[in-house]
Amino acid sequence: MSVVEIDDLQKSYGSKKAVRGVSLTVEEGQIFALLGPNGAGKTTTLEILEGFRQRDAGRVSVLGFDPADRRGGREMREQIGLVLQDIAVEPYLTVRETVARNAGYYPAARDIDEVIALVGMSGKEKEKVKDLSGGQKRRLDLALGIIGNPRLLFLDEPTTGFDPSARRSAWELVRELTRLGTTILLTTHYMDEAQALADEVAVIAAGEIVARGTPETLGGRDTAKARVRFALPEGHSADELPVAVSPDGEEMVTVEADDPTEVLHQLTGWALGNNTTLPRLIVDRPSLEDVYIRLTGEGADAPQAERSMT
Template structure:
């Protein structure tokens, strides 16, 4: 990708604590309008990397450009803060304010904010607009965090573990919101421990381990998933389950179909999941 098409450009990024490199020479580009998921175990360096991109933490080496500016200095300017939305793991407590009051208050920080009522509805809190925030559940507070991150119509949105505390239905609803934001042109950098979330939302994923970016690709192609052996499973007429791994599953299924008269009982075909590939990568690193 051309640098002009990139919302984020990182070259040789380093951050050192004592004699340990928490981030050790990362190169990365995130395209405008892309959803990019950054994956890695705790302590791998992904949070430090994102905090440097947000301008919250100083780097010790390398070059970083976010929306055409160095976040180390630009993050202190009003123009940069107008363009970037950040959803941290916990934005804050506003116990005596209602959801509507908090969102309307944050909207005043922006020159062209979204409509507070619309944002509250988009994050699934319309029925809680008049509720004081201390009465919200953990998942509802997380939705409020997201509302505060998107109220300013950001060009670039950082989401740090956004669906922590969500039940499965709420997570799927939130995924719809992220897809909606992407379709409107918002660039999104997402950190998550939910591999199904990364697969559902991300155009590309990057895997960090031991301070290094060890792989970047689409979820489908990461770790050559598309070339991995497929596992074909079926049930025999006497009820016994059988399975076989094959590089040519279509040919195997054709043989099975001929053996069983056209219909293979309880047929399934699976390849390694994104989680399988991810765990193998960080284990090797």
């Protein structure tokens, strides 16, 4: 069953087109990652799904509700959880009071102490929110996102600003929630986060989805050519090699091949026959990061991506 359905979503701010024709489907039980650089339209898309912003055109369904229709808002919000980018909780309430207050708004809230333990805040129940560190506040925000026992959880850049160990704990929590039956739609600009968590990834750039798939197949990663890279051995030129290579900066050369076995055999045979080696030899395929940078046009087209920021 699809939990989220978006069809040809459009949204402009003045003359700036923030979202242009995004379509996607999130299935029940999935972790779906919307991956893209800052200003690509991730948060705008998420905020339309959450009912914070009105769309200009397109069809949107969240758990069968139209988020733009406030009449179904309360019922929809009883079944979804949100973790926003802004940290925003009453500064003078304690951790437990903050969670208990929000628990009161849901008909089937989770146990308050269990949720506090789940986000790793046990022992901090009596601390005032204003005395928490930034990371602790974000974990409290996560607790507020899941206190209502949601069927669907939106996470907007959930680990931005986390240290590596806090990120791993947050990932573990996200996986735990999926095991308990929560569907998760998250945005991120971290490739490793999408790789570690997502069942399905959609890459968004300048308001359009430019690729979708599993982290393994995204952008044709699984069928992409393998790259064999090495430095030219001293005293030899590229012309002497048994295969054609292309220069690759820093004295490195690259050969691309559908299957590297044959090429490697020729190259290593040539090196042994000439009593030399292939320094810094690497065989790899494009990483998710390579694909991402190619798809989002970051790097070469960076200024253009900048202009489309919202």
